Amino acid sequence: MSNQSEYIALLQETVKELKQARHWLQRSVDKCRDIDIASRLSEDQYDDLEAYMSRFVRANDLLIQKVFRAIDAVELERPGTLIDAVNRAHKRALIPGVDDIRRLRETRNEIAHEYVTEDLTDLLDRVRGYTPMLISIIDQTIAYCGKYVGE
Numbered sequence: 001m002s003n004q005s006e007y008i009a010l011l012q013e014t015v016k017e018l019k020q021a022r023h024w025l026q027r028s029v030d031k032c033r034d035i036d037i038a039s040r041l042s043e044d045q046y047d048d049l050e051a052y053m054s055r056f057v058r059a060n061d062l063l064i065q066k067v068f069r070a071i072d073a074v075e076l077e078r079p080g081t082l083i084d085a086v087n088r089a090h091k092r093a094l095i096p097g098v099d100d101i102r103r104l105r106e107t108r109n110e111i112a113h114e115y116v117t118e119d120l121t122d123l124l125d126r127v128r129g130y131t132p133m134l135i136s137i138i139d140q141t142i143a144y145c146g147k148y149v150g151e
Helices: 004-032 043-074 082-091 098-113 117-149
Strands: none
Touching: 004 043, 004 117, 043 082, 043 098, 043 117, 082 098, 098 117
């Protein structure tokens, strides 16, 4: 990509994807709110929890890997490492702190790579605890992008 309008189009598309991911994540939050992980889960409850965790991962990835980088491109920042993109997001006041993103990423990685059924209670507790922060960051980021994508 070589011109500003292409960067803005990319940002617009990634923000659209992020809004959809936020919608589906919130839907999973609502469906899983009353599931007691300590009790015997039905197959439907287990499916709902799997969807919730998958949607947490997707929203996390879209936000950090795509949207933060698309903002950087629109604002003519040099592409860099993931930590560069996160640090710039922090400077833009899109995230409360870099450590918060680290915790989101660690939880995301555990879901994606080391999913162990015995640890489901602890993992679900962390996902439930971090989801409001993730949704808040998404909302803040979407609002920030409005100056570029007109929403």
